Amino acid sequence: xxxxxxxxxxxxxxxxxxxxxxxxxxxxxxxxxxxxxxxxxxxxxxxxxxxxxxxxxxxxxxxxxxxxxxxxxxxxxxxxxxxxxxxxxxxxxxxxxxxxxxxxxxxxxxxxxxxxxxxxxxxxxxxxxxxxxxxxxxxxxxxxxxxxxxxxxxxxxxxxxxxxxxxxxxxxxxxxxxxxxxxxxxxxxxxxxxxxxxxxxxxxxxxxxxxxxxxxxxxxxxxxxxxxxxxxxxxxxxxxxxxxxxxxxxxxxxxxxxxxxxxxxxxxxxxxxxxxxxxxxxxxxxxxxxxxxxxxxxxxxxxxxxxxxxxxxxxxxxxxxxxxxxxxxxxxxxxxxxxxxxxxxxxxxxxxxxxxxxxxxxxxxxxxxxxxxxxxxxxxxxxxxxxxxxxxxxxxxxxxxxxxxxxxxxxxxxxxxxxxxxxxxxxxxxxxxxxxxxxxxxxxxxxxxxxxxxxxxxxxxxxxxxxxxxxxxxxxxxxxxxxxxxxxxxxxxx
Numbered sequence: 001x002x003x004x005x006x007x008x009x010x011x012x013x014x015x016x017x018x019x020x021x022x023x024x025x026x027x028x029x030x031x032x033x034x035x036x037x038x039x040x041x042x043x044x045x046x047x048x049x050x051x052x053x054x055x056x057x058x059x060x061x062x063x064x065x066x067x068x069x070x071x072x073x074x075x076x077x078x079x080x081x082x083x084x085x086x087x088x089x090x091x092x093x094x095x096x097x098x099x100x101x102x103x104x105x106x107x108x109x110x111x112x113x114x115x116x117x118x119x120x121x122x123x124x125x126x127x128x129x130x131x132x133x134x135x136x137x138x139x140x141x142x143x144x145x146x147x148x149x150x151x152x153x154x155x156x157x158x159x160x161x162x163x164x165x166x167x168x169x170x171x172x173x174x175x176x177x178x179x180x181x182x183x184x185x186x187x188x189x190x191x192x193x194x195x196x197x198x199x200x201x202x203x204x205x206x207x208x209x210x211x212x213x214x215x216x217x218x219x220x221x222x223x224x225x226x227x228x229x230x231x232x233x234x235x236x237x238x239x240x241x242x243x244x245x246x247x248x249x250x251x252x253x254x255x256x257x258x259x260x261x262x263x264x265x266x267x268x269x270x271x272x273x274x275x276x277x278x279x280x281x282x283x284x285x286x287x288x289x290x291x292x293x294x295x296x297x298x299x300x301x302x303x304x305x306x307x308x309x310x311x312x313x314x315x316x317x318x319x320x321x322x323x324x325x326x327x328x329x330x331x332x333x334x335x336x337x338x339x340x341x342x343x344x345x346x347x348x349x350x351x352x353x354x355x356x357x358x359x360x361x362x363x364x365x366x367x368x369x370x371x372x373x374x375x376x377x378x379x380x381x382x383x384x385x386x387x388x389x390x391x392x393x394x395x396x397x398x399x400x401x402x403x404x405x406x407x408x409x410x411x412x413x414x415x416x417x418x419x420x421x422x423x424x425x426x427x428x429x430x431x432x433x434x435x436x437x438x439x440x441x442x443x444x445x446x447x448x449x450x451x452x453x454x455x456x457x458x459x460x461x462x463x464x465x466x467x468x469x470x471x472x473x474x475x476x477x478x479x480x481x482x483x484x485x486x487x488x489x490x491x492x493x494x
Contacts, residue, residue, distance in 0.1 A: 005029060005071065006455070007078050007233075008446030009060055011163055012245065013051060013105055016059040018067040019442035023079065023455060026465030028443055029073025034062040039188035042102060047109040050102035052090050053166050054268045057367035060167065062239040064231055075233040081171065081223065082241035082274035082449030084441045085164030087184050090142040095158040097169055101144040101150070104142045105163075111141035114203075115186075118144075122202050125451045129213055130191045132183075132280040132288040132301070135199060139185030144203040159211045163486055164242045171231075171239055173222035183290040184244050190278055193296045216292045217452040240452030243292050246272050248300050252444025253410035253437055254463040256293055256300070261409045261432070265416030268311030268352070271392055271399070271409070275301040279402045281333055285357045286398050292448070297344075303404060308352040309365060310388050311415050316351075317384045321377050331418050340425070342379045342481035344369040346490045347387035357395040363494040369486075382421060389425040390487040409434045413469050428480040432471040 006024040009016065017033040039059065042050040066076075088106040093099055104110070115135040119127055127134055135141050139162065147154045161169065162181040169175050182188040187210065189196040195210055214220040219238040228235040232379065243251065250262035250272050258276035263269070277299055280288050292304040314328070322331050350485065351365030367380065396406055409426070413436040416422045427434045447462040458464035 003073070003077050004079050005073050005077050006446040006450045007064070007079065007081045008442040008444065008449065009064070009083050009167065010245070010248075010440070010442040010445055011056050011060065011083065011167055013086045013107070015039065016056060016063050017440070017442040019062040019440070019444060020067055020071045020078070020370065021446040021450075022074055023450065030067040030069070030073065031442065032063045032066035032070060034059045034066070039105075039349055042414040045110075049105050049108040051105050052102050053099045056163065056167060057170050061231060068232060075228065075231075076259035078233055078237055079455060080449035080453040081237060081239045082445035082447070082452065083164045083167055083239070084245050084445040085162060085167065085241055085246035087162070087246060088138050088164045090139050090146070091161040091163060092146065092153070092164040093161065093166070093169070094156055094177070097173070099166070100153050100156055101146075102231070103163060104145070108142070109137055109228055111145045112137045114144040115141035118199065120203060122199060126198070128191045128280050128282060131186050131196060131199065132190055132278070133186065134284045135186045136284065140187050140196070140199055140203060140205070143205060143317060147204055157209055160209050161211065162244070164244070165211065168221055168239050169240060171223050171227045173224045173226070174221040176214045176220055177210070178216045178242055179213060179294060180216055180243055180247060180290045182210070182213065188290060201326060215295070216243060217448065219453060223395065239449075239452045241445060243445070244289075246270055246304055247289070247292050248441050248444050248448070250274070250302065251292055251448050252439045252441055253412070253452070254459060254466055255410055256291075256459050258300075259405045259407065261406055263386070263409050263411045265310050265411075265422070267310065267312045269307040269388065269392060269416070271305040271396060273303045273331070273399055273404045273406065275303055275402065275404060277403070281398055283359055285319045285359060286395060286402075287356070295323075303399055303402060305392070306356060307349075307388070307391045307395065308355055309349040312352050313349045313365065313384050313388060314416065317381050319378050323377070328418070331381055332421060334378040335385065335421050336359070337491060338378050338382040340479040341486070342386060343374065343376055344371070344382035344486075345379045345383040346483075346487045347380070348487070348491055349384065349387045349391050349492065357391070357398065363491075366490070366494070368490045385416070385419060385422050386425050386483060387487060388416065389422060389429060390484050392426060392431045393484060393489065394491070406430060406432050408432055411436055412439055413437065423472045424475060425480060428475045429484050431474050433474065435468050436470040436472070438467055439471055
């Protein structure tokens with residue numbers, strides 16, 4: 001008996017993951033990522049970061065083949081394709097769809113001066129009211145850098161794309177994008193509900209460079225004959241969903257409506273919440289983009305708080321402070337013996353570059369309150385995890401100022417959310433209940449494709465099989481808040 005699958009592709013900067021979801025059961029039938037070690041990022045100069053779009057395609061092809069083999073699936077059984085991708089990257093292609101240069105990806109900082117200049121000269125009020133952000137270091141500013149520094153290449157550009165748009169084009173031969181993609185690149189005007197013509201004009205970007213805009217949930221394109229032959233899929237298979245990795249992570253956790261929150265805590269950490277009305281932070285400490293279900297008639301905005309120094313601090317503690325050879329689980333056991341608040345030790349976790357929540361200041365990581373006669377390695381490790389949580393809560397205060405009611409946080413049971421101390425501290429300081437689920441971005445993309453092509457009537461049906469693994473309620477008592485307030489006092493002196 002033939003089965004039916006939905007294919008989700010998650011195109012990250014470290015690897016590409018492919019997952020097949022069984023339509024009948026909603027369960028993952030096969031999954032794989034490639035490469036097994038982190039994909040290379042080219043840094044030709046300090047602060048630069050580029051990747052080859054062809055590398056993404058090659059990695060996707062390998063991951064897809066392995067996932068199909070694991071599931072025992074045939075190409076004809078794949079009924080729709082969904083794509084999640086690393087946000088804010090720039091891909092420039094010619095009329096034949098050939099990439100003209102490596103992609104300038106999300107962590108490349110060369111375009112910061114171009115965004116800052118536009119913020120001043122186009123007008124801070126206009127940018128915040130129309131773009132909901134400063135132009136910053138996003139895709140439009142990256143393109144402005146290309147125009148000024150590579151004018152000959154710029155003259156050959158037919159269309160510009162986000163990484164997910166490029167993968168869709170390679171699958172189908174069609175060039176298009178979404179409102180969500182344009183908004184994350186600062187190319188969508190929320191007031192005019194159209195392409196951000198004023199900013200693009202300021203940068204000297206022709207309107208023709210922007211691809212056709214298609215709805216996030218829709219049959220955006222179909223797998224071409226050439227791609228079908230190369231990948232083992234069937235020509236005509238609909239590509240019916242596309243979103244950046246953080247909105248898509250929210251999708252995978254069934255976060256669609258105002259007040260719902262999704263969080264991740266890997267190397268860096270993210271809190272992503274949905275707003276039902278147009279609001280923005282005047283200091284751009286958090287970013288506001290179109291959520292996956294935003295339309296010209298329905299306001300659904302994703303507010304994104306990103307903390308760079310998250311799991312990377314926990315990993316640093318394991319390498320340099322914890323006893324040699326210890327596992328993360330064993331670290332957590334050591335920390336459990338230390339009281340809430342780490343007996344006065346506070347760790348400011350911002351050692352992974354400038355932090356947007358601190359208005360792009362780079363304050364570094366610091367350890368405060370250490371008493372040589374009392375504190376141990378375990379105190380430092382616990383204070384580090386608490387400091388990561390406190391940085392989340394510091395940013396969530398900004399989100400609350402914007403009118404977001406944070407009562408429940410949805411997260412996958414992975415990375416820092418495997419730590420009981422991290423979970424309890426986050427719930428108790430934020431006052432929000434944490435719900436943990438077994439899911440990931442590639443599964444979210446697959447189910448998004450099911451919604452987009454009509455296999456599922458809505459997100460409730462698509463995520464009816466999403467399993468809640470655990471629920472963490474806030475603990476009462478003043479020690480969590482006292483530790484947080486002490487941490488904030490340390491931060492404010494930086």
